[in-house]
Every structure is written in C-alpha cells, then in structure tokens.
Amino acid sequence: MLEKLIEIGKRYTDEVEIYQINSFSSGVSFENGILKDIDSSIQSGISLRIIKDGKLGFSYTKNLLDPEGLVKNAVDSLKGDIRVEFSFPERRELKVLNTYDPEIENLTNTKMVEEGQRISEILSQATNTQINVGVVKSVSEIRIINSKGVDYSTKNSSYMCYAAAMYPGSYSSISRIIVDKKFKEFSKEDFEYITFLYNNSKKEVKAKSGRMKVMFLPTTMYVLIWRLIYGTNGKNVYERTTPLIDKIGTQIFDSSITIYNDPFNDSLPGARAFDDEGVESRVLPIVENGVLKNFYYDLYYGSKMGIGSTGNGYKVSDWGGEIIRVRPTPALEHLYMKPGDKDFHEMIRLIDKGIIIAQALGAHSGNIPNGDFSIGLSPGLYVENGEIVGHVKDAMVAGNIYEVMKKVVAIENKNYVGNMGVFPSTIFEDVSVAIRE
The missing domain is CATH 3.30.2290.10 (PmbA/TldD superfamily)
Incomplete structure (x- = not known):
C-alpha cells in the first residue's frame, strides 16, 4: 500500500x-x-x-x-x-x-x-x-x-x-x-535511594539565602540541559537566537562535562539507526570536556546552513499529541552525560553547606535562549557538613548555565534516566539560592 x-x-x-x-x-x-x-x-x-x-x-x-x-x-x-x-x-x-x-x-x-x-x-x-x-x-x-x-x-x-x-x-x-x-x-x-533521601529530609528546616553548593539529581538535570538543547538547536542557530553562535571549539563548561547524543545505545529503549526523515543516525558530541563541539540539524535547517542534516530530524509531540500531525524538527532524542568518579553518598559528603534539588518547579521560566533559569524547589534538601538535615520550603535557585556549569565540584559515577536524557547527579558551587526566612 x-x-x-x-x-x-x-x-x-x-x-x-x-x-x-x-x-x-x-x-x-x-x-x-x-x-x-x-x-x-x-x-x-x-x-x-x-x-x-x-x-x-x-x-x-x-x-x-x-x-x-x-x-x-x-x-x-x-x-x-x-x-x-x-x-x-x-x-x-x-x-x-x-x-x-x-x-x-x-x-x-x-x-x-x-x-x-x-x-x-x-x-x-x-x-x-x-x-x-x-x-x-x-x-x-x-x-x-x-x-x-x-x-x-x-x-x-x-x-x-x-x-x-x-x-x-x-x-x-x-x-x-x-x-x-x-x-x-x-x-x-x-x-x-528513595528511602535514604526521603527519611533524612523529612524534617522542615530553616536556612539562610546565599551562594552555595547545589546538587542537581538526574531528575532535575533537565533544567540545565534544556537550555543547552535550545542553544545548540540548528533552528536557533539559523535564526541567530542562541548565545552560542560562533562558539564551536570554545570552552563553555567545566572540563569535566561531556554531553553527547547516542542513538545507537540499544541497552535502553528507543535506539534508532535512522531519524524520522530517513537520515542515517550518528553519535554526535555536543560538549566534549567542556568544549562546544556541534550543533544539531534536521534536513531543513541543515540545508539552510549549508551543512546538511546531522540525523536529528524527529517528530517531537508535546503534551501527548499525535505524532503524525507533527513535522520533523531538530531534536536530541538520545542525550547522555558522561559520568564522573564519585559515588552518590561520597558526593553528599562533599557539600559543607548547600541544597540538593530533587524536583523543580517552573523550569520553563527564565530566559531559556540566553541560558537563564529560575526554579522553585519541590523539594530542596538542605545539607550541612556533608549530611542531609532536612528540607526547606519556599526556596528558589537561579543562574545561567554558561556560568553555573563552569563550576563543577563533582559528578556521580553512574547515570540514571531523567527528563530529556540520561544523566548523573552533579554538584556545582557558588550558585544563588534564595530561601524565604
């Protein structure tokens, strides 16, 4: 037929x-x-x-x-x-x-x-x-x-x-x-994992605002990754709405950060040998040792830029819409971040004073094209002297990924599935945290 x-x-x-x-x-x-x-x-x-x-x-x-x-x-x-x-x-x-x-x-x-x-x-x-x-x-x-x-x-x-x-x-x-x-x-x-984090953070505690260490769990790394996805999207490169124009080959993050798109990893669901336009898939480094390596394109925007598709043309349907109604657009559907060398509990012990972000509210807010974010914590786990002492209410974390992601303290030695990809927990330092006192 x-x-x-x-x-x-x-x-x-x-x-x-x-x-x-x-x-x-x-x-x-x-x-x-x-x-x-x-x-x-x-x-x-x-x-x-x-x-x-x-x-x-x-x-x-x-x-x-x-x-x-x-x-x-x-x-x-x-x-x-x-x-x-x-x-x-x-x-x-x-x-x-x-x-x-x-x-x-x-x-x-x-x-x-x-x-x-x-x-x-x-x-x-x-x-x-x-x-x-x-x-x-x-x-x-x-x-x-x-x-x-x-x-x-x-x-x-x-x-x-x-x-x-x-x-x-x-x-x-x-x-x-x-x-x-x-x-x-x-x-x-x-x-x-769930029992440890929940039981140790049951108590509501008071804490002061300031700049401190912040750990993003695999479930909240998407807050940062979303901005990178936007910044490296071929559509936004073509329309010149990303701050990463002319930044290929330059250091944008800490050298410990490597982020890549791997559609061939068939140990997890959804691996693809071709995209939704019939273009052959490829492993595409996005950031390698902190250096911006590639933007990603579908056929339309790849041709506009004179470089062709990178095999990233996908029908992306938001909010459960029907795929057949959607036209292909540049998308990173198989995103991974390279793990580090610290186990999860060892990472917590590295936090003298700080916050663990377990869930985020308002990840869509802030100037996404510019890399800005401002999120409510739902919850924010408060850490003192390497131990979780409770959770804070009415707290916010804000920053810009092109500043925050240059200040890595530690990266977990294992990846977990989260929104928008597969990531390890990551600690950044000197991040702005506002807590209602």
Whole structure:
C-alpha cells in the first residue's frame, strides 16, 4: 500500500516521503498505595511529505482509505510556499540495533499491577508516607519510505516504572524512574535511594539565602540541559537566537562535562539507526570536556546552513499529541552525560553547606535562549557538613548555565534516566539560592 502511495505521489510531485507509525501502550498507576487507573492507548497513521518545484508539502491521515486524496492534500499545502533547499535522502546500509524484546508482549496488566503494589508497600513501610507509582509498557513500529529508495523500519519495546515518596501536604516528592526494553523489577538500590533521601529530609528546616553548593539529581538535570538543547538547536542557530553562535571549539563548561547524543545505545529503549526523515543516525558530541563541539540539524535547517542534516530530524509531540500531525524538527532524542568518579553518598559528603534539588518547579521560566533559569524547589534538601538535615520550603535557585556549569565540584559515577536524557547527579558551587526566612 505504501509503495502504491509513492507511485501516486510521483505522478504529482518531484519527491515523496512517507512516515508510518503504529504504537500501543498500556499502563497502571497507584496513588497512596491504591490502584487508581489502568489505561491503554493506540496511535497509528501516516504522514506524507512532498517536494515540488523547491517547495515542501505535507498531509497526514489515520486511515489510508483514499491515497490519492492524501497526495492531493499535500499538493494543496504547497500554497503555503515553504521553500526548501534539500532532497530526501538516498538509501544507505544502516547499523543493526537490538531495539525490541519480545518478552514485553507477555507483560500483562496483572503483572504491572502486582509490581506497582509491591513497590507501594515496600516504600510505604520504609518511609511512612504517601507513595505514588506508575508502570507503563509500550511497543512502537515506524516505517519510512521515500521515492529515492529509502525503506527503513524499526520496532521498539519499552518498559518504564516511576515511584515517588510524597512529602505530606504537598506535591513535593523524592522519585526515581527506571526503563528497559522488557519488564525490570524496581531494585534494592532504587528502594534505598528513595528511602535514604526521603527519611533524612523529612524534617522542615530553616536556612539562610546565599551562594552555595547545589546538587542537581538526574531528575532535575533537565533544567540545565534544556537550555543547552535550545542553544545548540540548528533552528536557533539559523535564526541567530542562541548565545552560542560562533562558539564551536570554545570552552563553555567545566572540563569535566561531556554531553553527547547516542542513538545507537540499544541497552535502553528507543535506539534508532535512522531519524524520522530517513537520515542515517550518528553519535554526535555536543560538549566534549567542556568544549562546544556541534550543533544539531534536521534536513531543513541543515540545508539552510549549508551543512546538511546531522540525523536529528524527529517528530517531537508535546503534551501527548499525535505524532503524525507533527513535522520533523531538530531534536536530541538520545542525550547522555558522561559520568564522573564519585559515588552518590561520597558526593553528599562533599557539600559543607548547600541544597540538593530533587524536583523543580517552573523550569520553563527564565530566559531559556540566553541560558537563564529560575526554579522553585519541590523539594530542596538542605545539607550541612556533608549530611542531609532536612528540607526547606519556599526556596528558589537561579543562574545561567554558561556560568553555573563552569563550576563543577563533582559528578556521580553512574547515570540514571531523567527528563530529556540520561544523566548523573552533579554538584556545582557558588550558585544563588534564595530561601524565604
């Protein structure tokens, strides 16, 4: 059917690209140890892009009942006059990745409910507080075919489990996320991490504002990484809205920081040999030993800059929207930070006075293009003389990543999944902390 759509498209246009997705997810959630929801969702459909006379057209459908109508809708969209300077890619031999574990198909809702209940009971007994848990499995299949000979497909399996110990009377929590390509038990280490941080920070304490050491956990490193993602996005480079223009090859962070995009790491879900435009993936260093190495591009902005795509064109859907409605844009979907040499407890002992940021509020605020951030702590764990003494309320941390990330004290020796990537806990010094007294 897709081959037929290509042939129809070629009658009307110069180049044709089809993106097809079929995905299924199923999940359970617990609130305060009680099963709250069992949910499932299916997403499928086709996106069509065409190039004719140097202009780009787009259309999509959930059901390919009228192939000719889909093509004509894309042709009609050419009136939008989106001029492009690229062609769709030709076929290449791709890296073979292990992205699917058939065991995921045998994971039942009953098993996920049992795991959620087990986690809730263990953490509830260990912390004596409300425990919220979510467990989700998903399988997705993507196929990309174009008129230049590309015909790639991938099947991905994913398992995710999230657990949070809630502070009484608030939405603040200590949490951990685990992911795999198949079912994976919440481990002894995961339980101990949540229990240690929560139990040692139960007490609300008073502290004074000032400049001090601040540790970002893997769950909050995204506050900083978000600004770097913006700053190195090819769209923003082209539009000159990033302060990193002309900074390739210069030191922007501490020499201990290395951040890279690795779509080939198939030990975790979501590895990709090609992006959502059929461009071959590659490992892309973003920052290496503190030095800015690369910006990242899709076909559109790569051609605008005269350097081509870096294999980072993805359909990124915010807030659970449908992928087929979205056009590719530059995206870092497989971001990692190189671990350091300190274990977690050793890192805490390095803090004479400071804050551990377990959750952040308002990460979207501040001048993101400039690298600024200003976040509420939800919670902020207060540390004195290398020990967690409690948590502070009504506290904020603010700064600029191009200043803060030059002052690294220590980086954890292990990575964990967080928002926007896989990161170690990291301590920075001389960071501004404001606490209501």
